[in-house]
Amino acid sequence: AQSVAQPEDQVNVAEGNPLTVKCTYSVSGNPYLFWYVQYPNRGLQFLLKYITGDNLVKGSYGFEAEFNKSQTSFHLKKPSALVSDSALYFCAVRDGDSNYQLIWGAGTKLIIKP
Amino acid sequence: SQTIHQWPATLVQPVGSPLSLECTVEGTSNPNLYWYRQAAGRGLQLLFYSVGIGQISSEVPQNLSASRPQDRQFILSSKKLLLSDSGFYLCASRTNTEAFFGQGTRLTVV
Numbered sequence: 001a002q003s004v005a006q007p008e009d010q011v012n013v014a015e016g017n018p019l020t021v022k023c024t025y026s027v028s029g030n031p032y033l034f035w036y037v038q039y040p041n042r043g044l045q046f047l048l049k050y051i052t053g054d055n056l057v058k059g060s061y062g063f064e065a066e067f068n069k070s071q072t073s074f075h076l077k078k079p080s081a082l083v084s085d086s087a088l089y090f091c092a093v094r095d096g097d098s099n100y101q102l103i104w105g106a107g108t109k110l111i112i113k114p
Numbered sequence: 115s116q117t118i119h120q121w122p123a124t125l126v127q128p129v130g131s132p133l134s135l136e137c138t139v140e141g142t143s144n145p146n147l148y149w150y151r152q153a154a155g156r157g158l159q160l161l162f163y164s165v166g167i168g169q170i171s172s173e174v175p176q177n178l179s180a181s182r183p184q185d186r187q188f189i190l191s192s193k194k195l196l197l198s199d200s201g202f203y204l205c206a207s208r209t210n211t212e213a214f215f216g217q218g219t220r221l222t223v224v
Binding site (some may be wrong): 036041043044046051081090102104106107 | 217220
């Protein structure tokens, strides 16, 4: 069965420091992996995705994520956090070998303190 | 890319009143469409999805229903709202490699 885990409900980071939001997944086939960001009372916005190719994926707003097949992880990272990065972040996975639904993580609240 | 139009942005309805939330999609044809509910600003709960006109799959039994009268229109309805129906509702469309979301509707049942 497909599943996604975001083990941290909340991550606190000081502005200017690097940030990591963790995501691990489980699929039976090739994983399609996604990160989305949600600002208060708004829809989700696409940040980046991994389908195939380079394990390090670069996305919007300076974010990147590294696909690690052996650890079944797809952690979201940014070298230097901004206060405006504070938001809710969702990881999602789909089995690329089928047309199964996107499975969403529970979300991680990222708080960047000035 | 696709654009999802969802309205209204906010809605306050009394218990027992009907509900109709509308979602339309631009920039694609024959999309897979989804209704999600998000409680307390956290995880997404898939309510309904549709792979075509008149085709609705329900993920969670509840007081809500969905309809797809046209290829790019997806409607979330209720005959009688409950207090527990309050939440943030999101419409989404999906391709093989990306999902697109509307701006959401904040529903408060009073």
